[in-house]
Amino acid sequence: MFASSSIIAFSVFSLLSQVSASPALHKNTTLNSPRKIGKRCTGEITSLSDVAAAEECDTIVIGGFTVPAGETFSLTPPDGAMVSLTGELTFGFQEWEGPLMEINGNDITFDGGGHDLNGQGTLYWDGLGGNGGVTKPAPLLTLNMGGTFSNVQVVNSPTRAVAVNGNSLTVSGVIVNNAAGTAPNSISNGAPAGANTDGFDVAANDVTITGCSVNNQDDCLAINRGTTITFSNNVCEGIGHGISIGSISSDATVSGVTISGNTVTGTVNGLRIKTDATATGSIVENVVYENNKVSGITAFGVLIDQSYPATLGTPGTGVVIENVSFDDTNTVSVESSANAVEVNCGSTSSCTGTWNWDGLTASGGKGSTIKNAPVTGGSGF
Numbered sequence: 001m002f003a004s005s006s007i008i009a010f011s012v013f014s015l016l017s018q019v020s021a022s023p024a025l026h027k028n029t030t031l032n033s034p035r036k037i038g039k040r041c042t043g044e045i046t047s048l049s050d051v052a053a054a055e056e057c058d059t060i061v062i063g064g065f066t067v068p069a070g071e072t073f074s075l076t077p078p079d080g081a082m083v084s085l086t087g088e089l090t091f092g093f094q095e096w097e098g099p100l101m102e103i104n105g106n107d108i109t110f111d112g113g114g115h116d117l118n119g120q121g122t123l124y125w126d127g128l129g130g131n132g133g134v135t136k137p138a139p140l141l142t143l144n145m146g147g148t149f150s151n152v153q154v155v156n157s158p159t160r161a162v163a164v165n166g167n168s169l170t171v172s173g174v175i176v177n178n179a180a181g182t183a184p185n186s187i188s189n190g191a192p193a194g195a196n197t198d199g200f201d202v203a204a205n206d207v208t209i210t211g212c213s214v215n216n217q218d219d220c221l222a223i224n225r226g227t228t229i230t231f232s233n234n235v236c237e238g239i240g241h242g243i244s245i246g247s248i249s250s251d252a253t254v255s256g257v258t259i260s261g262n263t264v265t266g267t268v269n270g271l272r273i274k275t276d277a278t279a280t281g282s283i284v285e286n287v288v289y290e291n292n293k294v295s296g297i298t299a300f301g302v303l304i305d306q307s308y309p310a311t312l313g314t315p316g317t318g319v320v321i322e323n324v325s326f327d328d329t330n331t332v333s334v335e336s337s338a339n340a341v342e343v344n345c346g347s348t349s350s351c352t353g354t355w356n357w358d359g360l361t362a363s364g365g366k367g368s369t370i371k372n373a374p375v376t377g378g379s380g381f
């Protein structure tokens with residue numbers, strides 16, 4: 001009697017827990033990889049040969065080890081899995097295309113425990129980044145996952161650090177530390193040794209990056225496409241290129257971007273939208289900057305430029321930028337050799353809608369120019 005009722009109770013419970021776990025899986029449009037049901041077990045990974053077995057489990061623990069040179073540590077946990085890192089991952093040196101690591105899946109919780117992903121960039125850096133010289137694997141980490149990814153230090157990426165390609169993802173507490181690439185080395189001809197070391201490159205929907213920091217030699221953030229993207233309470237420093245939307249090439253949509261509460265210090269640019277001069281069929285719409293503190297900028301505090309890859313060259317008109325606002329209080333201060341605000345649009349139909357910049361206070365610099373854009377409000381430019 002007791003035995004049979006407890007069996008019934010158990011099977012009702014397991015049915016209920018399956019039903020309650022399933023709604024998230026029905027967000028078909030945001031699946032990053034095919035649905036995958038895990039077993040109730042803990043899989044441990046201390047070498048790449050452990051990965052296949054561990055990927056069956058709903059809990060995965062990754063110990064510290066060296067990923068062999070020339071191989072991608074590719075992990076596809078089951079939907080809803082918990083993944084943790086308990087030591088440093090070092091990626092062996094080899095000239096190849098990469099990526100060094102990728103995580104695929106849906107509704108994954110990844111906690112790095114503050115440990116390092118070490119790309120050993122110092123062994124690759126030659127000042128040329130992705131433009132020749134040593135072949136450098138990139139990116140260090142590709143996130144094709146949804147869920148949360150947190151508490152990791154990405155150290156010395158050969159070039160690009162983190163590619164965010166997964167929908168429905170929150171990234172928090174990630175430090176991208178490429179500070180060692182700022183000084184020249186013996187083969188960089190006086191240039192910073194690290195180059196093209198983007199912090200976060202985003203091409204995905206429903207993405208939040210919050211409470212992270214980036215010290216590098218290229219964009220802190222670069223959004224290439226996607227809808228509903230929030231970049232909040234992050235720090236960008238070093239000699240990087242600031243917070244960017246773009247560059248935007250043809251047939252791309254960026255819609256609904258909030259850049260909020262970030263601190264950008266000492267970098268080349270502060271806040272930027274760059275669209276390719278020759279691009280067609282693309283849209284950047286509904287971009288909001290709020291409560292950002294940008295200071296010590298050496299080239300452009302705010303730069304919206306439709307002439308990429310030129311800077312303030314002849315702008316194109318094939319990418320429509322609609323609705324760009326500065327809300328609440330954004331402060332942008334630049335060095336005397338810099339420009340506080342430069343807007344270089346191809347026409348008033350390619351830069352259109354409402355550009356209310358009441359929440360922007362700029363200071364410093366040698367001047368500002370607004371060309372072909374409906375900017376209203378703001379001060380100091």
Ligand SMILES: *[C@@H]1O[C@H](CO)[C@@H](O)[C@H](O)[C@H]1NC(C)=O
Pocket residue numbers: 028029
């Ligand atoms: C996923 O969505 C597409 C349309 O967006 C639909 O055709 C397909 O049947 C859906 N698949 C599942 C498994 O729900």
Ligand SMILES: *[C@@H]1O[C@H](CO)[C@@H](O)[C@H](O)[C@H]1NC(C)=O
Pocket residue numbers: 285286322323353354
């Ligand atoms: C731009 O903002 C205006 C309100 O200022 C709004 O009516 C319009 O729909 C917005 N454009 C887009 C593409 O959302």
